[in-house]
Structure formats: C-alpha cells, structure tokens
Amino acid sequence: MTKHFDFNRLANLLTPSRRGFLKGAAATTATALVGGKAAPARAFAYEPYPRDDDLTTVVTSCAHNCGSRHMLVAHKKGDVIVRLSTDNGSYQGDAYGTDTEEKPQLRACLRGRSYRLRLYSPERLLYPMKRVGARGEAKFKRISWEQALTEISERMVHLRETYGPTALLDQSYAGASYGVLHKSDQIEGLLGRFMGMFGCRTNSWSVPSYQGTTSSSRWTFGTIQDGNEDDAFAHSKLIIMWGWNPAYTFHGGNTFYYMRLAKQRGCKFVLIDPQYTDSASAYDAWWIPIRPNTDAAMLAGMAYHIFATNRHDQAFIDRFVQGMDPGTMPEWAKGQESFREYIEGTSDGIAKTPEWASEICGVPAENIIKLAEMYADTKPAALKASWAPGRAAYGEQYNRMAAAVQAMTGNIGILGGCAEGVGKGWHAESIAYPYDANSNIWYASIKSDRWAHIVLNYPNVSREEAGLWPRSDNLDGVIPNIRGIFWQGSDWLNQLTNINKEIEAIRKLDSYGEGESLLVCMDSTITPTGIWADYLLPIATHFERHDVALPWYKGHYYIHRPKVIEPLGESKTDFQVFTELAYRLGFGPAYNPRASRDYFHDPDAVDEAYLVAWWEKVQSHQGVTWSWEEFKKRGVYKFVLPEPHVAFRDQIEKGVPFETPSGKIEIFSTTLAQVQDWTRTQWGYHIPAIPKWIEPWESLNHEKAKEYPFHMITPHPRWRTHSIFNNIPWLRETFSQETTMNTADAKRLGIVTGDTIELWNERGKVVTPVHVTERCMPGVVVLFEGSWMDLDENGVDRSGNPDFLTLDNPSPAGAFAYNTILVDVRKSELAHRPGWDQLATARSHVFRRDY
Template sequence: MSHLPPEEKLIPTSCVHNCSGRCFLHAHVKDGKLIRLSPGEEGPDSPDCPQTRACLRGLAQRHWLDHPDRLQYPLKRVGKRGEGHFQRISWDEAITAIAAEMTRIKEAYGNAAMYLNYGTGVYGQISQSWIDDSSRGALPRFFNLFGGFLGYYNTYSAACYSAAAPYTFGEVEGQSPDDLLNAGLIVLFADNPAETRMGGANIPHYLSLAKERGAKIIVIDPRHSDTAASLADKWIPVKPTTDNALMAALAYVLISEELVDQAFLDQYCLGFDEAHMPPGIPAGQSYKSYIMGLGEDKIAKSPAWAEAVTGVPREDIVSLAREIGLTKPCALVQGLGWQRHAYGEQAVRALPVLAAMTGNIGREGGGPGLRPGGHKMPMGWMPAGTNPVKARISCFTWTDAIRRGQEMTAADGVKGAKRLPANIKMIWNYASNTLINQHADINATAKLLADERQCEFIVLHDLFMTPSAKFADIVLPDVSHFEREDIVTFSAGIAYAIYHRKVREPMYECRSVYDVCSALAGKLGFAEAYTGGKTEQDWLRECVREAQRQDAEFPDFEEFRRIGIYKKKPARPIIAYERQIRDVSANPFATPSGRIEIFSPRLWEMNNPLIPAIPKYLPAWEGPDDQLAERFPLQCIGYHSKRRVHSTFDNLAVLEEAVPQEIWLNPGDAGARGLQSGEKARVFNDRGEVVIPVKVTPRVRPGVVAIPQGAWWQPDTRGIDHRGNINTLTKYQPTPLAFGNPQHTNLVEVVKWEGDAE
C-alpha cells in the first residue's frame, strides 16, 4: 500500500466468527494501537477467484476490540446466579477454584458430569469454541487429558439437516456455489445468503454472476429478505412450517403434467413409486402414492390443497412447478431456516425428491436439492486426543441433561452409551452465548441455571459480560483474535486459509484459552502432557506442516504468516454425486440400498408417525392451524440480521445505527393492532414477553412477524425483555429425529406497549 503513512504498519488478520465469511483483513497499527481495518490486498479480483471482501461487521471490529465493556480480570460470583453480581479475583484464585471444583465433581459424579457447552464465537485451529466429532483444539485437549467430558453432536444451526439428509443420500455432498453459473433457474428455499453470508468469496457473489449470465432466481421465504430484494426475479411468501405442503404440491403438478424424469427415478431411486419399493412394504407407501392421494391419508396434494395450507396461490404453485420441470438445468437450493422448525427433518428430505424427479442430480447447473458444498482447504489442527467419555447428547438437549441426565437414553438422542451415567453438574462455556441468550425458552433456562443444586459449577470464558456470563460462577476475560495468533480456513466457491497475526498485546488481564488450559493443566499436574513444551505458534507450525503434506503448493510457515492468506482456485466446480450418476453400479450411493432413498427403510423401521419413511407434510405444533392460534394468532420467526453474527456484535452502537433491532409486521396486521413504524410493541405468549420497536412493512407475509435473532436479553424486574430477544418466546421441544432446534416455530400476539422499563 504505497500511500500508507510511514508511522503505520499493516498486519494480516481476519474474522473468526460464525458467519461463513472468514475474510482477509489488514490491521492498520500505529504506536501499538489498532486504528482501523481495511480489506486485505490479495491480488487481482476475478469471477473464478474473487477477493475475500469483508462486510460491515468485519470492518467494525475495531469498535468491538476497544469496547469499554471488555472484561478485564477474573470474576467470582457473589449473590444468586443470574443476578450478575461479581467480585474481582486474581488469576491464581480463579485457576485454584476451577481446579478444585473440577476435581470435586470428577470424584463425586465422574467426568460425564462435565459438559463443554456448544458455542461458535471463535473459529481457529487452536482456539475454536465449536467442538465437532473429531474433538480438536485447546479446550477438548485439556478435558481429554483430565479424563474426558460429556460430548455433543449436531449444531443449533443445522441439526435437522445433518440428521435427515444422510437418510436420502448416505454421505451428504453439496454442489459448490461456483456451479450456480451453469444454472438456468435457481430456486432458493429458506435461504438468505445476502444477509447471512455477505462477506468473503461467498454465495451472493456467484448468485450475482449467475443472474448476469441470464439465470432466473426465485426466493421462497415468509420474509422478503435482502436476498429476495437484491437478487430475486420473484418472491413467493409461504407460511412458516408449511414448506413441505408446497413441495408436495409441486410434485403433484410435475407428475400430473408428465414433467417427471422417470428414467432417472427408475435407475437411481428407491421408493418413488410402487414399482420401486423395497420388498415387504405394504402397498400405498411410496412417495407418488402419498402425493396423488393413493396413500394412507387419501388426500391428493394438489395446488388447491396446498393453497389452503401454505397461503401460496394455486396458480403460483402451478407456475413454479412448470418452471422447475421445464428449465434445464435447475438448481434447487435449501437454506437452514426451514429445518429449524418443529418437524424440520421433513423439508430437508423433500427438496432432494424434486431434484430427483427433474433429473437435476449429478449434472452441471443442477444439484441434489441440498445446501451448497465447497472446495476444501487442507489444514492441520491442534490435536485433542481421544475423549474417554463415549456418551454424547444432541447439543440442543443439554438442559434436559441437567434436569434428568441419568434418565436419558437413545430415545432422547443419547449416543455412545445406553444412558447417560450422570446429570450435568459442571458447564464450561467458552466463546458462547448459548448458555442463556441463544437457547430456547430463556425464562425456563434461567430458572434452571439459577438452581445451584442442579448444575453445581459454571465457568465462562468470553470478552464481555454477556447475558450468559451473568449465570457463571467464575468469569474469565478472554483475549480477542487480534491479541493472539491462529489460522482459519474457508470452503465455498474457492478455498483459502488465513493466518491472523497478533495485532497488539492482550489488554488488561485477558488470557487465551490455550494459556488458561495450560495454567489449569499445571495446577492439576499434567502441564507437560498438555503443552508438549510448545507455544501456540509451535502448534500452528505443525498445522501448516500438515497442510503442506496435503498440498505441495501450500507455502512454508514464515511465508504464510507474512502474506496472511493462501487461496486455491479450483479447476472446476464440485458436481455432487457426479460419480454415482455416471455409473451407479460402480459407485453406489452410501445408503443401504446403494440408491437415492426417497423411501427410507431405516426410517420405516422406527415406526414413528413423526418420522415417516418418505418426506411428508406434518402440521406443526404452534403452526398456523394450531388451536393455540386463537390466543396467539401470529407466527413468529427469527432471522439472521446482517448487523450481528448470532449474538456477536449486539453491543456495538455503530452497527445498531446501520440495522436497528425491530419486529417486522405486515401492514394489515399492524393496522389491526393500531401499530405504526417506530412505536414499541409487546410481543408475548405463555413463555415470555418482549418489548421491541415496530417496523411496518409489506416485506413479511400477513400473519407472520419476524424478529432478528441474537439480541442480548435484557429483562426488567418483571421478567419482560426490553431488547427484543426472540428466545424469550421460543419453545424448548427437540425435533423428533435430530433432537434439534425448532426455534422458528412460535405463536405470539403483538399489541401496543403502554408502559416503561422498570
């Protein structure tokens, strides 16, 4: 940067947040202080290898780093849990107290009573807060050496997707987004990448290029999202929880008008029609029988039927079906919004059926009806070893594991053991606001955590006194990623790795998770086993060596650290299941039958009407036809605001100016309640109440209200939240198959707010 003042220096850095961006940034540092962030210089921009441009959140991180509310030193709770009263303690006191409580709980209940709570506030090869099945990084390494911990599977974001899609395809592959340029028609179901994935070499880039090349884009969503506003040729607003009824009607039109690729279905699929069912299944159980009214319910899933369920006019359903059936190739893409519903597993499995019916699987410009995949970037990790505790729970069910852990079995989603050996008695919550803010039914969760007889000890390690931090017994001040070093990777239309260097020394008494775990390992007597005599940078050198073993072009450590980014331009897009479609006998699908299982024998054997063997429309609890709608007539959905990454950055005023926290109401619903934009409203149901400003807009369908998720819960003395946290209203009821998060399934009422906060 030739115009850079001589007293400034540039340091390569990145974002580490759960927005799927991982953008390359340059930190401008003067006299040891970060003065601004700018997009990193990474060479020329081209359609097939775009620059990783940061969004408003990434560029606003300076305000986050220097926020006056940063945690500065360790704290110990005084008073009752949740009241938010703490006193300052030294690091030695904090480490001693944590080590003593961990030892006590291990001796009294065993390691399975210790839980590392789900969180995605930090990504990186050492400091990652999300723990996947491979159990890697600084925190799980420490707990594994201590004897293990109760693990989790799934995510709050994609539990139903991860659980359901393998029943159709076996191993789940997504078409890479650079292949969207080959599509003639792109239909996005519950997908809003223009707000959720703004930065980086991400999906909106490829959607824009596809549109420039002539592709038509249709968005199906209850809300006229920024994706619909900026990219779509057509928006189809559907009632939440009814997407399966819409897809069933689309299938009905495709069958009725002979727009089905029967040869594809015959060759590659199990269970589409009665002639291709597994042996021993009674007649009438195929997908076609269900659609045409020849199955058990005897209801033809016609456009007229679907109109009454979904609110989508029948003529729009017919038109959409014809476009999907006649446009070749057609990319049917699903987001994650619709699977965070009461029966979210059904939508995940239904869209691939439409992709199969139209013969779009395994071909350029088409796809399997799943989420986009990505080109992979090889990278090593700080190894964590093996967790001696084999039991795992769905990450959404941890509150159940506090209440009745020893009663939980496979019927409650327990894996790796017949039942849990202990209730959760200790929680370590790192870089996560899921302890309170992001979990369902905040009021019930707060009541549970306030009872110290249930979960006896909670440690929280974070940057700020979040709503979750107020329920901790010990609060530890974390460093930001600008105050340590790590590596993050990205996989989408291109793949890249970013080395973020330390921009400045840690503020106050803040310490990294590796530093904290090293100190605790020393207190507990296994420091050498934990660190191996290595610094964080030593571990990162090993990560790069592993990347070089997998990719001969990957630069050496010093070069990678100096430049800050390594990008890999793909030779061609990833075409999901291309091998199987080319020769399915030589490359069968990873299902028991070796075929695309529209009918799943494994699900059939479960004999659970809420987990049908073919994807069906199941009317949802707290859906539009629930009797509860007489009291709470509006469907309330959460959406991801572009001003936050989940709850990260909610405390930044500069982003609040860009996108305020508001509830969206359709003009008809607002008028019936005497509400105008800018006024405050009460939003309530039997679980709780929030007060939030109103935005009256036709960009949300009638009967639906939308609240941006992630706002920091701020209850007054009556328990009324004055920030607009949707989880004050959401229900804790895990989904049937995935035991996942249904937090978009809520009925509420909205009225004008007449009072003031206490």
C-alpha cells in the first residue's frame, strides 16, 4: 500500500498547537500566581519535545556532489526525522571521539546538516504532476502514477517511431540520486540503461564541472584516476592552490584536515586566483592575483624559467615523459614541435618568458620567477591544478600546461607531490545494479550544453557545432532530431550555459504542437528546471530508499544508507519508475532482472538482493572481512590503507606503463598528433598536440573588454551544491547571493556594499546586491553559480544566476566556459529577489491548486 506523508503528524511532533500553547500558558500563569510563588523552570519551552532517549538513531549519509558524501546520523521519532548529527568516531566500533590521520571522522558539512529542511521543504514533490498552464508558467495538477506513466510511455513510443532513435535526450546527472544502486549518471546511470534499451537516446558526453580537465588527463596520463588520496597532502612541503578553494569545495571530505596537518608540519601555501579566498586566509597563503583565463600563459612562463635555470628533472623526463623536449619525441614524430621548443620560442619565434606571461596574466614577472623557483626547488611539492580555471574557453590547455609543469619537476608519483587534473583517487566498487552491454547504448552523443543550439538550428547544424561523437554505423554524423528531454537527478536547465538560449529552445519544442515533444523532470524537489517540464515525477530521497554511499572522487570508505523513513507522499525511487516504464514498453525483465512487476509497489527485497551481491564483490575485490549484516549494523566501513594512495606510484617505482599509447606521460599527445580529420572527432576543432597558450574568446585582453570591461568568474558557493540547497532557509540566512567587486572599481562607479547592481552582456542581465572588498582584483567580479532563476516580465533574472550571461560556444575539448564571461556593471533600481524561500508562500502554492 502506498504510504502518504502526514504533515499534521510532523507538525504535532515539532510544534505545539495554538490552543495547546495557550492552554499551557494559562495553566503556568495560574500556578505562578498561587501563593505568589514562581513556577519551576522547564528545560524546553514546548512540551512534549523529543529528547535523545526518545529517538531512534540511524546512520546514513549525504547524497550529493558537494565534494564528498559524509556521514549523516538521523534521529527520528516514529517515521519523522527530527534532527541530524554526524560522525563521532564510534560507528565503526572504535572509541567515541576517535579521529586519526589513518581513520578520520567523516563529518558532514553545513549543507548536509541542514538536509531536514530540504526533506520537509515546501518545494518537496509528493505526487506526480502534469503541466496545465503555459510552458514555464509553473501551473501543474496532481495526477496518478498510472496516468503519468501511461502518457509518458505512449509519448515516448510516438516520438521514437516518428522522429527516430535520437529524439529523446538524456540529461541525467549525479545531483539528486547517487549511490551504488540508485544512480543518476551520464554513463553508468539508470536512465541511460533505460533509454538505450528502449532504442531512443541522445547522450550528453561532456561533464560541466571538469570536461576540459578530463580530456587533458586522458591525453596526458591515459586515465582520470590521476589523484592521490587527500591524506597525501599531509606530506607536502609546498601546496599551490591553483584556482582551488578547499574551504568550499573538497574531494574526499577530509581535505581541510590533511592540509591543516601539512601546515602544522611546516608546509607553505600559495594561492593563484582572481580572489583572495577563505582557504588562503586559513593557511596564510601567498596570494597571487591573476587575470581570469590566463593561467596557461603563467604556467608557460614558469616552465620557461625552470628550463632556463636548469631546474627541471631531466632524468625523470627521459624515463617517463614523451614530448617534453626533442630528445623525448617518438621516432614517428621526429621533427615535430616538442613542448620545450614551444616554450623557448624555437618554432614560433616567441619565447614564453615570465615577462611575456606577465603582459598576458597581469602577474609581475618577478612573482612568476619566484613561484617557479619555489616549486622546482621544493620536494615534494603539490601543484593542485583545480578544475575551476579549466571551466573556460580552451580550459583544456590550462590543465595540460599544469601537467607539463608537474612532470618537468618530477612531482608525479611521489608522496606529497601531485599529478592531479581530474583528481579521482582510490578505486571504489561503484555499481550494484545490472551493468552490462545494455548499460550505455546511445544513438547520438553530443556536447552537453549544445542541445539548445541543435534544437534551434536543426537540421542546419554541423557535427563540429554539435560536438558529435563518432560512430561506426549509419548514424555517424547524423544530427539528432531532439524532441524530448528526461532530466533525472539534474537541474541542468538552471545550470548549463546560456540559459536564455535554452529557454528559447524549450519554447521551440512547445511550438511543435500537442504530443510532439516531451519534457520529464524526475526529482524530489521542485526545481527551476521542473517549472518548464510537462511531467514532474516525485523521486524518493536517499533517506527513503535502501542504498550504499560511495565517497565522491576521493575518500576510502563506504556508508550504509538504510531506508530511514518511508517515502513521503507517493514518491518512488528512480529504479522503480524506470522498471515500471520498462515493463510497459516491453523490456522490464531485461532491465531489472531481479524484479517482478510488483517492484513498483514493493522494492525492498530486490534492492537488498542487489546490495548484498555488490557487497560480496567488495569482499572479494577489496578484502573486506565484515559480513553484510555487520556493515548494516555499524553503518560505515573505513578502509585503513597500508600507505597513502598516490597516483602513478607503481609507474614511477615499479616501471608499470602509463595507460597512454606510448606508455609514458604524454606531453606530446599521440592521440591528438595522429588525428586526420578533426570534424570527425567529438572535439570538432583542431587541438595542438602539445599544451599551448590560446587566447580565449572573451578576456580582459580582448577588444570586447572596451564594451564589457569586467571579467566575471562563477565559483562554487559554500552554502549550495550547485543549485541544490538554494531553498534552505538556514543556509540563506547565513549566506546570500551577491556580487563581489574590487573597492577601486566600486568607487569609480559610485557603488557601495549593499547596493543593488545589474550585470549584463548581449546574452542576458541579472540583478544582485554587491559586496565591495579588496579581496577581489580590479576588473573582476565574482558571482557564485547555482541560484534558482527568477525572471521578471522583461527576462531579467532577479536571483543573480550567472549562467544567463555565459556563452554556449564549444571549447574544442569540451570545456564549459563558465568562467569566460565579459560583462558591464552599474548601480540599479531593478528588483532583486533573493530566493524562493523568502517569498510569502514559496513557489509551492502553484503545486497545491486544482486547475
């Protein structure tokens, strides 16, 4: 039987009724007046209030890509979570308070600790909903699961049969559903398996956070498993935080802890960033302000000085590196340009000196020289090349240049060094559901943020514009005729580049007529993306389904996620929804081989069976001795590694080949050097075989800066995970969406802290408050990504979402240009609306009406 969430029961648990409160107050007053004696004080203002002894404690975790998946401990009364705490060191069987370098506590951050407000928020989706208003008007009515799944499956069949196998676009991502069983993911996810088996799927191949970095790591190292575990940072003597703010974004969860250990052991810290961050303040870092998108030029200047002063590690280069200099070029490429020849200007006549770099990046040449010497002379040193500078036009060149500097100094494969581009560390067993030949079938694969361009210009789109992945069949080069989108675990309409262009594409889909398009949003919460959908499907949160949490990118642990409470309203898991749709479309048993048709109503036994089989893999592959029942009882398994995991240690110490065509670190890329026809690659455009400085299409050095004189960067905020948690009142009270700008710029424009400003370019306009500070370099403005779009009647975004200003042009290797934005700024009388939670009734009122 479907269980419905009783909001009245929650209210009775957490808040007394007005009548009860007044009755109790009157009684207290009467008692106090008898004999003139004061009533005894009570510990709580309201009774009854659930105390710890009255609550059931359940270990679980967070589920989002905030940089980790830390432990959450749910304290519940009946079927209601009333409080969340976190790891105290005792859950693995250790003593209370255990927190060591080998086995640190997995403490949740402020986002995870606030999750109860998301779970029970006014924006919570409780029932299937169908659009009844105009597209984007946010008018929906409640319908049954039977109606929703019948209409969706019928529409899917119509679109596939009418418009072909590319008509449905998969826009799944790891935002709201990520575990070993319930997984939203572009490659390994449940939606991709479902759509591929259905025979209609256009895939999105590029990852917004780090695609330029991914491309770089694959070309250079042959893998994205290029990260040390973060305990290795504790052994560094120098850490260069290149565009990295681990106080806000960390991979593995205990990054800050290990870096604090490094600081206590004498490590020095450097920050290269247009803004002075909280991380720089915490570690007393030397701050080097740099013009956005010029990082590759500064790295080239460092490389020049390292070569010129003979500070490079030639023995390391000769043994492990391809293409660093003429002597390490492969025989088949003799005579082609090596990295050193480019840096010294042998081939193009331009020596990439620190002075040359200084003119481009705005960093004094003496500081470039000083940093180059610090890095080359300090062993071991970690140049942590963060993803953020790679989220830019030609961002892959920054990451490739950083890898070259890491390699030339021999800081790869050693404890305390760093090879990181992508930074994925210790390997986890990541999949519990069926992962087989059906798991990643696609009929077209495009660069993720080019879907709107394809819809608006179809069929007059070249394959390079689309970023179309090559195939070996008759669909190779065929531009997808996109007629529908599934958003699963993603708020991509709010998060991809050039939102106004996306909205225009959505309206074009709507113009095709009734039944000729399909937009489905699957989430636990009403999102800005959901507002534009045809159907909203309520998905159970990780508190309401059985799963296991993986660390995200780093961290060596697993956390059991039991079903803490029953799903609210009529929520279902993604796996339930896709299984039922698969049965309706004729391939249910193949999609979910452990389940019967009853899985839609009772998934618990099947989910348990998948997880038990997964745990047996963990026991076999990773030497875990605990039984499944012991793991469930404890809630967390923390691996104690014999030594810190260091990427490429075996390659450097044991001679194991790198996973590249040459078996070496490829600064000169075999893959890129051997491309014959760039239009027939997913990249579409020429990419040099060695890392080079390439001028981005917008920067402070560009002619366009005369019209738009500020370069905007869009870092990740501390109080959101992209757009997730934007509607949490506790977090909104602590932090606000505002633009940061330099004091001198503000003074020139007559702007002071607290003013409302508008920021605009030819793509859009947004409105925010402003914070004026010296912690941001002149000519740069900082606006955190992820605020929930809120358009006025003129199309101005009142929430301050910077992706109304970003450009969706394809950077060749797939990098998203989130930090390549020129804008102008002025003081404004336009309204800023700080968030849905601060409207009188939130947006939930549109989902509670009958239309």
